Structure formats: structure tokens, C-alpha cells
Amino acid sequence: MAYTKTGLSAARRKLIKIMGASGLGMSGLASVAQFASAQTILNNNVRIVIAGSGLAGLAVAYRLRKQLPNAKITILDAKKEHNYQPGYTLLATGIWNSTQSVRDRNERLMPQGVEWVQEAVGGFEPELNQVQTVSGKKFDYDYLIVATGLVFRYNEIEGMDISAIGQNGVGSVYHSPDAAANTWKAMDAFRQEGGRAVMTLAPTFMKCAGAPLKMTFMVADRLDEAGVKSNSQVDFFAPSTSIFSVKTVNDLVLDRWKQLPVSTNVHFHRKLTGVDITAKTAYFTDQDGAVHKEDYGFLHVVPPMYAPDAVNQSSLVVADGVQKGWLDVDKGTLQHTRYPNVFGLGDVNGTPRGKTAATIKKSAPIMVHNLLQHMQGKPADQLFDGYTSCPMLIRRGSAWLVEFNYAGDLTPTMPLIDPLQDSYLAWFLEDMLLKPAYMAVLKGKA
Numbered sequence: 001m002a003y004t005k006t007g008l009s010a011a012r013r014k015l016i017k018i019m020g021a022s023g024l025g026m027s028g029l030a031s032v033a034q035f036a037s038a039q040t041i042l043n044n045n046v047r048i049v050i051a052g053s054g055l056a057g058l059a060v061a062y063r064l065r066k067q068l069p070n071a072k073i074t075i076l077d078a079k080k081e082h083n084y085q086p087g088y089t090l091l092a093t094g095i096w097n098s099t100q101s102v103r104d105r106n107e108r109l110m111p112q113g114v115e116w117v118q119e120a121v122g123g124f125e126p127e128l129n130q131v132q133t134v135s136g137k138k139f140d141y142d143y144l145i146v147a148t149g150l151v152f153r154y155n156e157i158e159g160m161d162i163s164a165i166g167q168n169g170v171g172s173v174y175h176s177p178d179a180a181a182n183t184w185k186a187m188d189a190f191r192q193e194g195g196r197a198v199m200t201l202a203p204t205f206m207k208c209a210g211a212p213l214k215m216t217f218m219v220a221d222r223l224d225e226a227g228v229k230s231n232s233q234v235d236f237f238a239p240s241t242s243i244f245s246v247k248t249v250n251d252l253v254l255d256r257w258k259q260l261p262v263s264t265n266v267h268f269h270r271k272l273t274g275v276d277i278t279a280k281t282a283y284f285t286d287q288d289g290a291v292h293k294e295d296y297g298f299l300h301v302v303p304p305m306y307a308p309d310a311v312n313q314s315s316l317v318v319a320d321g322v323q324k325g326w327l328d329v330d331k332g333t334l335q336h337t338r339y340p341n342v343f344g345l346g347d348v349n350g351t352p353r354g355k356t357a358a359t360i361k362k363s364a365p366i367m368v369h370n371l372l373q374h375m376q377g378k379p380a381d382q383l384f385d386g387y388t389s390c391p392m393l394i395r396r397g398s399a400w401l402v403e404f405n406y407a408g409d410l411t412p413t414m415p416l417i418d419p420l421q422d423s424y425l426a427w428f429l430e431d432m433l434l435k436p437a438y439m440a441v442l443k444g445k446a
Contacts, residue, residue, distance in 0.1 A: 044375060046071050049131050049139050051121045051310075052147035053077035055357050055442055056346030058109055059364040060145055062444030065111045067372065074139060075110070076131060078120040082106045083177055084435055086357050089211055089393065091180035092173040093218040094188060095431065099177035109442065121148065124314040126339040143341050143371060146327050148311055150207060150347045150355070152303040158274035158283075160301060168277050172301040173211055187219055187298060194228030195297030196235065198282055200272045202302045203239040205326070207347050207355040210390035210402070212236075212302050213243065213253055219298065220262040221395040233263040235294070237270040237284055245353070246408045249390075252420060256394070275299065307348050316342065318350045326350030331406060332383035334367040335374065343371050351386065352406050358389035361441045387411065391430035399426040 048064060050057045053075050064073055087102040096102075110116050119133035124144075131139045152174055154160045165172050166182025169190055173180050190197065199216045216236055223232045236243065236257070243266065244250040257264040267284075270292065274283035282299055284292045307326050311317060316336065318328045328337050329344040331351040336342035345367050347355040354363065363384045370380035386406025393399050402419050403411045412419045417426055440446035 044068055044071055046142040046375065047140060048073045048143045048145065049141040050075045050145045050147060051077070051124075051131060052149055052346070052348075053079065053082070053106055053110075053116070054147065054149050054346065055360050055438065056147035056149070056364065057145070058082075058111070058442050059360055059444055060147065060345060060368060061114050062111045062442070063364065063368045064371075065113055066444060067368070069113075072115070073111075073113070074115045074117060074141075076117050076119060076121050076133060076139070077106075078118055078134075080106050080118070082109050084438060085208070086430075086434055086438065088173050088177065088180040089208075089214050089218075090431065091177060092171065092183040092187070092215065093222070093393070094184045095396070099181050101435075102177050102180075111443075121308075121310045123310050124316055126314070126316060126336075126342055129341070141341075143375070144339075144343070145367075145371070146311065146316065146342065146344045146348055147346050148308050148348050150305045151308050152305055154301070154303040156304050157272055157301065159277065160275050160303075161277060164277050165301075169280055169296060169298045170275070170277055170301065171215075171298065172303070173215055174207075174303065183300070187222060190298035191219075191222045191226040191228065193297075194223055194226070194230075194232035196233050196295065197223070197298040197300070198294055198296035199234060199236045199300045200282075200302045201236070201238045201243060202304050203271045204304045204306060205323075205355065206302065206305045208357075208390075209244060209355070210392055212300065214393040215300050216257070216264070217260075217392070217394050218396075219300070220257075220260045220264055224261045225396070229262045233265065234260075236264065236266045237272065237294075238266065238268050239271040241268050246402075246404050246410075248408070248410060248420075249392075249402050249404070252400075253392075272301065275301070311348055323350035330380075331386065333370050333380035334363060334384060335370055335380050340374060343367050353386045353388050353404070356388050356390065357438060357441075359387060361437075361446060362387045364441070364444075385411075391426055391434070393427070393430065394422050397424055397427055398422040399430055401426040401429065 048071055082104045084102040090096040122134040123132045129141050154162055164170050165179045166185045169186055171183030171186045197219045201212050220234050223229050242250045269287045270284040273285045280296055282294045312325045318324050327344040327348045327350050329349050334343055366382045366384045369382050373380050390402045391399050392402055401417050405411050
């Protein structure tokens with residue numbers, strides 16, 4: 001479908017109007033007006049510390065600044081740059097061509113009246129209502145919001161070198177804007193002649209679990225575009241018996257991969273444990289401990305992901321079970337299960353789902369409401385249902401808009417879009433509209 005500049009603007013305005021009328025703000029997210037708290041506590045001089053200045057931390061800071069004008073709000077985070085991470089797959093597949101499209105200065109995004117301490121959190125002492133930075137500075141709080149995000153452990157893959165992303169066929173969409181752009185360089189070079197693409201999945205909980213699937217669809221599409229499908233193949237290696245936690249989506253993707261013009265195969269019980277970048281060889285360990293050697297022309301690395309050490313090594317985490325090491329919050333209220341003046345938001349939470357930017361749209365106002373309830377001695381009475389959205393890129397110009405909740409049920413909210421059918425409209429949302437919606441969420445406006 002072709003658009004002139006004028007036509008594109010008109011289409012964009014029309015779609016935004018449709019989204020607004022439907023109460024939608026990001027990837028077809030359902031309206032949360034019925035959940036957002038309208039109360040303001042004007043005379044509350046409380047101390048609130050927010051650990052993290054990603055989308056979750058800033059979205060909460062903006063909302064609290066508005067509703068608690070007398071509160072002392074402090075954000076702890078060393079990062080100077082804010083990255084629009086949903087744009088990484090668009091960079092990594094050559095749809096976007098500039099890292100500037102996903103970069104912003106963190107100082108420019110800070111809410112007025114909020115103190116920003118440019119240091120990372122070094123530790124939490126919830127028994128003392130205290131947070132310590134890596135330099136040893138201590139901050140007392142009345143209420144704490146943990147929104148640190150997660151960390152990537154590329155070092156758990158023997159031989160992996162982050163600086164090599166973009167070279168010798170190695171790509172990884174997760175690390176940074178530069179790594180995403182360099183991933184496209186590696187993919188673009190690979191598709192000139194074709195060969196074998198080896199795609200991977202993390203053995204841990206992960207953010208944007210759909211990204212490895214998008215990359216698989218798009219590398220196959222790029223090979224097809226280049227006319228080298230006859231001498232190419234794509235192999236996907238999964239550590240368990242599935243590639244996505246929502247069965248409907250898992251089965252749909254597996255079925256669709258069988259229909260791709262480029263031969264695409266799936267190998268289960270294969271965890272990426274090593275790579276020889278010079279030899280273009282990856283090593284996978286199976287459930288019995290046996291190691292399998294796989295040669296590649298292009299390798300997409302998905303690193304293991306964990307809560308940051310400051311969280312993981314604190315008393316704030318889940319002590320045992322599948323969520324061990326992640327922030328121990330009630331999945332509905334997002335309030336800590338043992339420290340009631342602590343709340344969590346975003347990737348760091350030990351919840352069944354929710355490590356996506358889209359989740360923040362619905363969960364941030366609920367979390368803020370429940371925090372305000374607690375400040376007034378009232379119970380947290382609004383529940384987050386685990387809403388997550390994943391615009392699944394299928395090929396250039398076509399995508400699915402998959403939305404689901406904790407239970408794994410599909411929860412479509414966008415008019416005109418069937419979540420299990422390809423559509424240009426879903427692609428258009430990802431390519432053109434998602435970033436403005438993201439920024440509205442970040443500033444507490446959606």
C-alpha cells in the first residue's frame with residue numbers, strides 16, 4: 001500500500017482519532033480511565049524514592065508529581081540516555097535507519113520538581129526504609145517504587161563479545177540502539193548471498209519475548225526479498241518445548257513458520273551456551289547436557305536476563321519457585337507481598353507476564369492508585385490483569401497485533417484488527433504510532 005506524504009498524514013490522523021474514540025493509546029491498549037485514580041493528596045509531605053528512570057519509573061514519577069505536589073520524589077538512576085526500546089526491532093531489521101529515532105536525553109524527560117540522583121542503586125534495605133547508591137549515599141523513604149528494569153547476561157554465553165555485534169554474522173536486538181543498528185548490518189550482509197540463519201531464545205524470563213520471533217519472521221522475509229531463498233534456511237533453537245508462553249500465539253507462529261517461503265525449522269531443548277565468532281559456530285546444550293555444534297551465516301543472540309544485582313541480592317525478591325530472584329509483588333495490586341510500602345512496576349516484577357512497554361500503559365495508573373490508597377490507610381483495591389501487547393512483525397508491511405493477559409487469553413482491543421490475521425494496520429501502528437503513544441504514557445498522559 002503506497003501513501004503520499006499528505007495521504008500518510010491523513011491516514012495517521014484518522015487512525016489516531018479511531019484509537020482515541022476507542023480509549024486506546026498504545027498498540028490497541030484498552031482504556032484505563034476506569035482504573036486511574038482521580039484523587040489528590042495535597043498536604044502529604046511524604047518521601048518517595050523511585051529506583052529506575054525507564055518508562056515505568058518516569059510514568060509513575062509524572063503521575064505522582066501531579067497527584068502529590070508536596071511530596072519529595074527522588075529518582076535514582078545513572079543512565080543519561082533514555083532509549084525507546086520497542087524501536088530496536090525496527091532498527092535491527094532495516095525498517096528504521098537511524099538510531100536517533102530511539103534516543104533521547106534523560107534529563108529532558110524528567111518531571112519538574114523531581115530530584116534526579118544520577119547514580120545506580122547499590123542496595124535495598126527495606127527493613128530500614130532505605131536505599132543505597134553504588135557510591136554509598138543513603139536515601140530514606142516513606143514509600144519505595146522499584147522500577148529498575150532487568151539486566152542482560154551475555155557473559156553467560158561462552159565466547160560472546162558484545163563489541164562483535166554486527167560483525168561475522170552476529171546480531172542481537174536487545175543490547176542497545178547501536179547493537180540493533182549493527183544487527184541490521186549483519187543481517188543485510190548475510191542476505192546478499194544467503195545461507196543458514198540460527199535464531200535463539202533466552203532460557204530465562206525475558207523482556208519483549210516476541211522480539212526473537214519477529215527477528216525470525218523478518219530474516220526469512222529479507223532472504224526472500226533478496227531472491228536467495230533457494231539456498232537459505234532459518235533454524236530456531238528454543239530451550240524448552242515452546243517458543244512463546246501463550247499457547248494460541250505459540251501454535252500460530254509455529255504453523256506460520258512452516259508456510260514461510262524460506263525453509264524454517266525449530267529445535268527444542270537447545271540452550272545457547274557458547275559461540276565461536278571467528279568460526280561462525282554456535283554451541284547449544286540439550287536437556288541431557290550434551291553439546292551440539294551449529295554453523296551459521298547469521299546468528300541472533302538472545303542473552304539470559306535477570307533482575308539487577310541490587311534487587312536480586314536483597315530481601316525484596318521471590319525466594320523460591322519459578323519467579324525466584326525477581327521482585328516479589330502481588331501480581332494484581334503490584335504491592336510488595338511483605339513490605340507494604342514498597343511497590344513494583346515493569347520488567348523487574350516477578351509476575352507471570354508483563355515485561356513489555358505496553359504493559360506499563362495499563363499497570364502504571366493502577367499501581368499509583370493502589371499506592372495512594374495505602375497512603376490513606378485503605379486497601380489496594382484495583383487489580384492489574386497482566387495485559388501485554390506484542391505487535392508481531394510478519395514481513396515488511398504486515399504484522400499481527402497480539403494482546404493477552406496473565407491467563408494467556410487473547411484480549412483484543414483495537415477496532416478493525418483481528419489479532420490472528422496479518423494486517424497493514426497492525427504494521428502501521430508499530431511503525432508510525434507506537435512511539436507517540438509511548439511518550440504519552442511516559443509523561444503520565446495516557
